[in-house]
Amino acid sequence: MKNNRTIQPLEVSSSLHEKLMKSPVYAQKMKTRTLTVSVITTLLILLNLVYYMSNQKNLAEDNILESQYANFGSDLSI
Numbered sequence: 001m002k003n004n005r006t007i008q009p010l011e012v013s014s015s016l017h018e019k020l021m022k023s024p025v026y027a028q029k030m031k032t033r034t035l036t037v038s039v040i041t042t043l044l045i046l047l048n049l050v051y052y053m054s055n056q057k058n059l060a061e062d063n064i065l066e067s068q069y070a071n072f073g074s075d076l077s078i
Contacts, residue, residue: 012020
């Protein structure tokens with residue numbers, strides 16, 4: 001059984017037609033915006049990791065300075 005429907009043009013309002021014509025541009029804008037946000041987020045995460053790692057190094061140095069070896073010789077009298 002063959003379906004013999006004829007294709008009729010779809011009536012679309014002018015505002016909907018305008019929105020449909022702009023949709024590829026809008027999609028490209030959203031892609032660009034998503035990419036920009038992703039790059040900024042990645043950079044911020046990397047910056048935080050570098051800051052955290054450098055802070056850990058400074059924290060380790062501070063712990064050594066505050067350890068029992070920091071006061072070595074302080075009880076010696078002259």
